[in-house]
Amino acid sequence: MTDRSMHEVEDPVERAILVGAPPPERPRELVDEHLEELELLTDTAGAEVVDRVVQRRNSPDPATYIGRGKTEQIRSLASERDASLIVFDEDLSPTQGTTLEDEIDVRVMDRTELILDIFSQRAQTAEAKLQVELAQLQYMRPRLKRMWTHLSRMGGGIGARGPGEQQIETDRRLIDEKITKLRNRLDKVAQNRDVQRKARRDEFTVALVGYTNAGKSSILQGLSDDEQFVEDRLFATLDSATRQVDLGEGYDALITDTVGFIRKLPHHLVASFRATLEEVQEADALLHVIDASARNWERQVEAVNEVLDDLDTPSGRVILDFHKIDQLTHAEEAALRKRAAELFGPHVLSSVHEEDGLEDIRRVLRERIRSARPTVEVTFSVKDGERLAEAYREGEVLERRQEGLQIVLTARVPENVLGRWRGQDGVKVRRRDAA
Numbered sequence: 001m002t003d004r005s006m007h008e009v010e011d012p013v014e015r016a017i018l019v020g021a022p023p024p025e026r027p028r029e030l031v032d033e034h035l036e037e038l039e040l041l042t043d044t045a046g047a048e049v050v051d052r053v054v055q056r057r058n059s060p061d062p063a064t065y066i067g068r069g070k071t072e073q074i075r076s077l078a079s080e081r082d083a084s085l086i087v088f089d090e091d092l093s094p095t096q097g098t099t100l101e102d103e104i105d106v107r108v109m110d111r112t113e114l115i116l117d118i119f120s121q122r123a124q125t126a127e128a129k130l131q132v133e134l135a136q137l138q139y140m141r142p143r144l145k146r147m148w149t150h151l152s153r154m155g156g157g158i159g160a161r162g163p164g165e166q167q168i169e170t171d172r173r174l175i176d177e178k179i180t181k182l183r184n185r186l187d188k189v190a191q192n193r194d195v196q197r198k199a200r201r202d203e204f205t206v207a208l209v210g211y212t213n214a215g216k217s218s219i220l221q222g223l224s225d226d227e228q229f230v231e232d233r234l235f236a237t238l239d240s241a242t243r244q245v246d247l248g249e250g251y252d253a254l255i256t257d258t259v260g261f262i263r264k265l266p267h268h269l270v271a272s273f274r275a276t277l278e279e280v281q282e283a284d285a286l287l288h289v290i291d292a293s294a295r296n297w298e299r300q301v302e303a304v305n306e307v308l309d310d311l312d313t314p315s316g317r318v319i320l321d322f323h324k325i326d327q328l329t330h331a332e333e334a335a336l337r338k339r340a341a342e343l344f345g346p347h348v349l350s351s352v353h354e355e356d357g358l359e360d361i362r363r364v365l366r367e368r369i370r371s372a373r374p375t376v377e378v379t380f381s382v383k384d385g386e387r388l389a390e391a392y393r394e395g396e397v398l399e400r401r402q403e404g405l406q407i408v409l410t411a412r413v414p415e416n417v418l419g420r421w422r423g424q425d426g427v428k429v430r431r432r433d434a435a
Ligand SMILES: Nc1nc2c(ncn2[C@@H]2O[C@H](COP(=O)(O)OP(=O)(O)OP(=O)(O)O)[C@@H](O)[C@H]2O)c(=O)[nH]1
Pocket: 210, 211, 212, 213, 214, 215, 216, 217, 218, 219, 229, 230, 231, 232, 233, 234, 235, 236, 237, 238, 259, 260, 261, 323, 324, 325, 326, 327, 350, 351, 352, 353
């Protein structure tokens, strides 16, 4: 499989061995699926997978997760394959990481560390960089001993020894200070965000959420004719981008593309991305984009729902979008429609490769807007300039006429504004359509 002589000539790419240690009852198919995903993650991080090792375990070994025999086996496999990295699908405790790295004598990472690494490579905005750095420091803090070993390994290895306990203590204090600083800076960024959000409170907002690589950025691009960063890679998007989108029939919305979710998204990351993800919590509607061409889409939906629950997202706002349906045969599409109707509430089907493939999305969002901001006829005095300004500012005026000393507007107005108007003397509100 590997040609060592070629490798010796030139190969700057890290060579990785993947290790899965699933419980005995996990079905084979699922074990493979997890390792395939780990391979994609490893590839995204920039390393090449040269082998996979699986050991089923009832309970993890406290020192090495896998058994001693397996550890020894991986050690010789690593030297045989010339691997420079071992990636575990399971989360390793600080002790397990250190012991494994000592025994295998090659750098060891777990899934969380790998995802953090990808995020740090991909973060673009100042906010995303701060968020990833915070999550990385929190991950590193209890694992300083191993991190130091990484460094000494990179520095040439032989003779290089890890720092003494005292050094680690000092580092830990420095990290704590840094964490406090980062938190403060992130709080400031979050406040700015709040201000921006308040400024657009009266526009209808939609957040695109979904498993990584589901097609969220492609959909935003298709809806807005705007260039988005689309890539057949995991976590192409880390920074949320918001676009004003014309939905047709005079409706528009602000649509935000967000970071993709994944099974077991490290919780430090969810915590530090909380500010970004507030866009999700506060959106008027959530379009949950599902890659319907993935054979495990149902499990991806579950993983996304777990993160959404974690964020306390009201489920009534979620619309499921079965995407990439151009990849399905007619029979598959029919089966999907049936399954979707059995399982879920409101849903649509979409594709960016089919003519009018995004029409269903536009339609369902128009419906949501109609019920969130009903069309009303509102009557008030011509002298009430404040009301007129408010109608234009907070709502969408469809028609305006004057009857004597009264102004009559037909407008789409958010419910909260209508509530205010109803209590006002001299303002009459009449509903034109049902919610
Ligand atoms: N066949 C097909 N492929 C699609 C469709 N929409 C997107 N893709 C492809 O799916 C891959 C991922 O698309 P993205 O839009 O980057 O997905 P994303 O959900 O933004 O991914 P992350 O930002 O990584 O979370 C790309 O290779 C797209 O070209 C579609 O409707 N049909």
